[in-house]
Amino acid sequence: MLSVSTAPVFHYMSDVIKALREVGEAVEQKDRYTFKHSSRVADYAVKTAARMKLSKERTENLYLASIFHDIGKINIPEEVLKKPAKLTDEEFALVKKHPGDGAEMLRQTAYADLADIVEQHHERVNGRGYPFGLKDEEILTEAKIIGVCDTFDAMTEDRAYRKAFTAEYAMKEL
Secondary structure, eight states: OOOOOSHHHHHHHHHHHHHHHHHHHHHHHHOGGGTTHHHHHHHHHHHHHHHTTOOHHHHHHHHHHHHHTTGGGGGSOHHHHTOSSOOOHHHHHHHTTHHHHHHHHHHTSTTGGGHHHHHTTTOOTTSOOSSSOOOGGGSOHHHHHHHHHHHHHHHTSOBTTBOOOOHHHHHHHO
16 A cells, blocks of 8 residues: 655545545445445455465555445446346446446556456456456456455345355355
8 A cells, every 4th residue: 555645645545535435335325235245345355365464565455456346337327237137248248347447447546556456356267257358367366356255245145136145155156
């Protein structure tokens, strides 16, 4: 995390975080099924980082990237986010844009160094993720952690189209 040396810089950074968090909260307000999702993902990610013995700086960056990982969903229509049935190809294409949209938002701030993590959080080690189809070591460790924590949280919370799975079931699937 950045070291802040002056009061104006501190206030600027605080304002940037506040604005980004407000976007994240607006996303969660659009879809009650994702309410507090980013906070849970961040909690799981920090616990994972501790188990992996990641440095303090990497853990802090992981925390912030986890909080911001879904801010790009602000551009997805509410009816798509809340749809109780399978998404059409066009709707899924909209959803698949959110990592890039969120990364682009971060690139306009002092947190530009977190953009690649956010952009890669739906990449999968087998190359079947999005938006780039990266695999294995092409994916940042922090993005892999968020991806697993994001999937775990999505599986263990109710969704418009299904009830939550148990933690045990989710762990087995992961």
